[in-house]
Amino acid sequence: MQTDNSIYNTRGRIFDIQKFSVHDGPGIRTIIFLKGCVLRCRWCCNPESQNWEIETMLQNGVKKVIGYETTVAEVMKTVLQDKPYYRRSGGGVTLSGGETLCQPEFARALFTACHENGVNTAIETTLCAEWDVIEPFLPLIDTFLVDIKHMDSEKHREFTTQPNELIHENIKKLAHAGANLIVRVPVIPTFNDTPKELHDIAVFAYEELGVREMHILPYHRLGYDKYIGLGRDYPMGDLPSPDKDKMEMLRRICASTGIICHIGG
Numbered sequence: 001m002q003t004d005n006s007i008y009n010t011r012g013r014i015f016d017i018q019k020f021s022v023h024d025g026p027g028i029r030t031i032i033f034l035k036g037c038v039l040r041c042r043w044c045c046n047p048e049s050q051n052w053e054i055e056t057m058l059q060n061g062v063k064k065v066i067g068y069e070t071t072v073a074e075v076m077k078t079v080l081q082d083k084p085y086y087r088r089s090g091g092g093v094t095l096s097g098g099e100t101l102c103q104p105e106f107a108r109a110l111f112t113a114c115h116e117n118g119v120n121t122a123i124e125t126t127l128c129a130e131w132d133v134i135e136p137f138l139p140l141i142d143t144f145l146v147d148i149k150h151m152d153s154e155k156h157r158e159f160t161t162q163p164n165e166l167i168h169e170n171i172k173k174l175a176h177a178g179a180n181l182i183v184r185v186p187v188i189p190t191f192n193d194t195p196k197e198l199h200d201i202a203v204f205a206y207e208e209l210g211v212r213e214m215h216i217l218p219y220h221r222l223g224y225d226k227y228i229g230l231g232r233d234y235p236m237g238d239l240p241s242p243d244k245d246k247m248e249m250l251r252r253i254c255a256s257t258g259i260i261c262h263i264g265g
């Protein structure tokens with residue numbers, strides 16, 4: 001690995017590195033979780049990712065510091081430990097969050113280092129950023145995992161704090177630029193868990209964007225303890241997760257448009 005240029009000295013703020021993931025892009029992957037997000041989705045299962053500030057969270061009664069400064073060189077040391085697994089499985093590295101695009105310089109440097117070392121790249125992103133920030137990533141990313149959460153902008157804003165126009169414009173630009181896109185839809189009760197909404201999203205993805213693959217992700221309550229550990233209220237109250245039958249019904253509705261639709265990542 002090269003260590004003598006500015007790419008490898010680029011600094012960023014992350015809060016976790018998860019190895020051997022099989023849910024966030026093709027093959028076996030290492031997921032780098034970056035700190036900071038522009039959205040505040042009510043269902044977010046990583047509330048510790050949202051604030052840029054380094055903070056403390058109670059975990060099983062023990063204080064845990066969330067977030068630390070690092071460099072591309074330090075992250076790459078961990079990433080390259082699993083290179084044989086990436087090679088055998090078609091895997092690589094996924095940058096997640098939080099929102100990767102909140103730290104564009106660090107993210108670009110990290111993706112560049114991955115490609116210099118023959119490591120496949122993916123990003124999980126909201127695309128809630130100016131196109132000038134997104135465009136330089138095009139040659140650096142092998143797979144874009146992008147959410148389409150709701151087709152109605154006001155409903156989108158109500159549940160995430162941000163409207164959807166900029167996000168949808170950016171996903172159209174990515175599609176037209178030929179990016180390899182996988183659309184993901186978190187299926188959230190009282191927000192978008194209806195046949196009509198899922199159908200409309202699938203039509204937008206398949207017919208307007210030309211996307212071939214879509215993942216629908218059932219809402220879960222695994223983030224509950226984190227909110228309590230951060231001293232915050234859990235925004236989703238006691239709403240239950242959609243059951244298997246409902247997810248399968250929604251999957252079929254999406255697939256009826258022609259798109260390949262899977263439940264889960």
Ligand code: SF4
Pocket residue numbers: 037038039040041043044045046047049050097098099126
């Ligand atoms: S975009 Fe992702 S990380 Fe940001 S608030 Fe929403 S679910 Fe959480």
